[in-house]
Amino acid sequence: MSRPTDSIHGQWSSRWTFILAATGSAVGLGNIWKFPYIAGENGGGAFVLVYLLCIVAIGLPLMMAEVMIGRRGRQNPVNTLRSLAKEENKSASWGLVGWIGIVAGFIILSYYSVIAGQAIAYVFRSFAGVFEGVTADGAHQIYLSLTHDPERLLAWHTVFMVLTMVVVARGVKSGIERFVKYIMPALFAILLMLVGYAANTGDYFNQGLHFLFTPNFSKLTANGVLTAMGHAFFTLSLGMGAIMVYGSYLSKTTSIVKVSIWIAITDTVVALLAGMAIFPLAFANELTAGVGPGLIFETLPIAFGHMAGGALFGGLFFLLLVFAAWSSAISIVEPVIAWLVENKNISRRRASVTAGFGIWLLGLLTVFSFNIGENWILFGKTMFELLDYITANILLPLGGLLTAIFAGWVISKNNAKDEFAMKTPFFYPIWRVLIRFITPLAVIIVFLNVIGLLG
Numbered sequence: 529m530s531r532p533t534d535s536i537h538g539q540w541s542s543r544w545t546f547i548l549a550a551t552g553s554a555v556g557l558g559n560i561w562k563f564p565y566i567a568g569e570n571g572g573g574a575f576v577l578v579y580l581l582c583i584v585a586i587g588l589p590l591m592m593a594e595v596m597i598g599r600r601g602r603q604n605p606v607n608t609l610r611s612l613a614k615e616e617n618k619s620a621s622w623g624l625v626g627w628i629g630i631v632a633g634f635i636i637l638s639y640y641s642v643i644a645g646q647a648i649a650y651v652f653r654s655f656a657g658v659f660e661g662v663t664a665d666g667a668h669q670i671y672l673s674l675t676h677d678p679e680r681l682l683a684w685h686t687v688f689m690v691l692t693m694v695v696v697a698r699g700v701k702s703g704i705e706r707f708v709k710y711i712m713p714a715l716f717a718i719l720l721m722l723v724g725y726a727a728n729t730g731d732y733f734n735q736g737l738h739f740l741f742t743p744n745f746s747k748l749t750a751n752g753v754l755t756a757m758g759h760a761f762f763t764l765s766l767g768m769g770a771i772m773v774y775g776s777y778l779s780k781t782t783s784i785v786k787v788s789i790w791i792a793i794t795d796t797v798v799a800l801l802a803g804m805a806i807f808p809l810a811f812a813n814e815l816t817a818g819v820g821p822g823l824i825f826e827t828l829p830i831a832f833g834h835m836a837g838g839a840l841f842g843g844l845f846f847l848l849l850v851f852a853a854w855s856s857a858i859s860i861v862e863p864v865i866a867w868l869v870e871n872k873n874i875s876r877r878r879a880s881v882t883a884g885f886g887i888w889l890l891g892l893l894t895v896f897s898f899n900i901g902e903n904w905i906l907f908g909k910t911m912f913e914l915l916d917y918i919t920a921n922i923l924l925p926l927g928g929l930l931t932a933i934f935a936g937w938v939i940s941k942n943n944a945k946d947e948f949a950m951k952t953p954f955f956y957p958i959w960r961v962l963i964r965f966i967t968p969l970a971v972i973i974v975f976l977n978v979i980g981l982l983g
């Protein structure tokens with residue numbers, strides 16, 4: 529199989545559109561919904577520190593590797609890995625790593641969409657003034673009235689899936705490029721405003737900062753470390769081919785190092801801002817940090833319910849969150865679509881309908897895990913928790929580990945350098961050491977630690 533010089537799906541119109549689309553992929557529910565609640569469940573500071581270390585030691589080098597591999601291969605992750613391996617006279621079974629990504633993407637979007645659906649419901653509640661003057665208990669009840677109703681969750685999940693697949697069917701470029709540039713700055717602005725609001729909670733703000741930034745390692749379990757690492761993959765969209773596929777639409781002249789650093793910094797800042805807005809509110813309202821996936825839905829309405837213009841800002845905030853989730857969802861399913869179009873020879877439209885329906889169906893498990901299926905427990909987890917654990921904590925780190933090995937050991941030094949180093953020759957040797965040794969070892973150590981092999 530020879531390697532095409534361009535992707536059949538087209539190319540980003542500039543370096544900036546790639547940055548915007550990849551940032552749109554990275555910044556999503558992971559930053560604003562997931563990061564605060566898992567930080568809360570895992571004791572705060574020490575968890576955050578491990579997460580930040582993973583971003584630097586694992587996430588950044590791997591992001592560069594995925595962009596590099598994607599751009600060199602120019603096809604869906606399965607074919608790209610297969611053809612690049614063949615080019616180096618290595619086994620074509622490397623394509624299996626692409627499969628991990630396709631399966632992971634399928635599962636992730638199934639629950640991502642249900643949560644994004646909850647955010648859509650909150651747009652309407654907010655604009656309608658439902659949160660005005662709301663108490664902590666009231667906010668809790670409002671959240672339960674949504675999640676305990678399978679019909680409503682299902683309806684919003686359906687709406688979000690349709691929105692996603694419509695954009696995907698139109699093609700990544702004309703679909704995504706257009707709106708990401710407005711969403712990110714606006715989201716940033718409202719987050720800053722919320723942090724400003726939290727800063728006025730006096731001592732609670734300090735408590736919040738203390739919780740987030742003072743590491744207390746006695747609160748961190750081996751599984752917590754795995755969750756922190758898994759989240760580094762999840763939040764940067766790594767380990768499942770999303771960034772790789774976006775890289776395959778990137779022009780040859782763009783500096784991989786710069787764009788990757790930019791994306792990682794933006795993503796991290798958004799997550800930390802979300803944490804800084806949410807924990808002071810949680811503490812000021814006697815909510816425990818560890819309430820779980822409902823955290824943002826139970827805290828933020830309290831803030832919006834008590835500030836001037838809160839209905840408007842709250843509505844806008846959730847709307848932006850939906851947009852951020854939307855631009856992420858598109859990238860989660862793109863490897864699946866690229867694979868269907870390239871290997872099954874069907875149109876993007878048909879691919880979108882087929883994949884979208886399958887994912888929607890799987891999403892029912894998550895819909896029910898908040899209500900009638902609350903007690904369907906497997907390995908001590910609800911269906912939603914299980915799907916999240918399997919993907920974020922196992923499949924993404926595994927996919928990432930194999931991708932790092934591929935980039936560092938399978939692709940020859942010169943080919944990687946050729947693809948990678950154009951404008952940044954000095955950074956190349958550093959990256960190579962990271963991707964060959966540090967990144968894979970870090971993932972392996974965390975895995976062994978969970979299995980209990982490291983004592």
Ligand code: PHE
Binds near residue numbers: 559857
């Ligand atoms: N990074 C996205 C977020 O934080 C989620 C995502 C995961 C996107 C995997 C693509 C691939 O919300």
